[in-house]
Amino acid sequence: MAARLASGLLAAAPAFGYRLPELFGGSDGRRGEPVLAYPAACRPQAWSAAGAIALVQAALGLSADVPAGELRVGPHRGFADWFPMRVTGLCVAGHDLEVEVEADGTARVTTEAPVRRLL
Numbered sequence: 001m002a003a004r005l006a007s008g009l010l011a012a013a014p015a016f017g018y019r020l021p022e023l024f025g026g027s028d029g030r031r032g033e034p035v036l037a038y039p040a041a042c043r044p045q046a047w048s049a050a051g052a053i054a055l056v057q058a059a060l061g062l063s064a065d066v067p068a069g070e071l072r073v074g075p076h077r078g079f080a081d082w083f084p085m086r087v088t089g090l091c092v093a094g095h096d097l098e099v100e101v102e103a104d105g106t107a108r109v110t111t112e113a114p115v116r117r118l119l
Contacts, residue, residue, distance in 0.1 A: 002058040003078030009051065019044035020051070056087060060101065064115065066093045071115040073099055073107045080105065 012035045013020060022045035026035035037043060057063075059082050061074030071092060075083065083101045090097035095113035102108075109117045 002055065003076065006055045006059070006079065006082075009055070016043060020048040021045055022048050059085065060087065060099055060107070062099065064092045066113075066115065069115050070118055071097075071109065071111070071113070072118045073109055074119070075101045075105045075107050077105065 009020065011029060012024060012026075015035045016024070016037065021037040021041040021043040023038040023041040024035050025038065026033055029035065059076055059079035061072065061076050063072045064070070065072075083105060084103045086098070086100045088098045090099065092111060093113040093115060095111050097113065098110040100108045100110075107119050109119065111117075
């Protein structure tokens with residue numbers, strides 16, 4: 001379901017210069033009908049922008065439990081069109097984190113954080 005949502009958001013993004021508003025609607029995109037921002041909607045909207053982060057997290061199957069010393073990465077097959085993917089600029093337990101997923105879904109994690117990597 002998250003992959004379907006991601007696909008819809010990515011399809012709508014060009015209509016807003018990749019700055020998603022807080023609210024938009026449209027008719028049937030399969031028939032070529034445009035998406036439209038609600039007139040009073042903020043563009044961009046912070047929580048709309050944060051949605052992109054949540055989708056990348058879902059695609060990577062990324063979750064960290066620092067007190068337990070665990071970092072889970074399990075790329076979701078529903079996002080196969082997104083792979084290969086390389087995500088940098090992340091941080092876990094105060095350390096840099098990089099996640100790379102190959103086209104076949106194989107994940108590679110690079111970090112100096114004191115966590116067990118569960119792939």
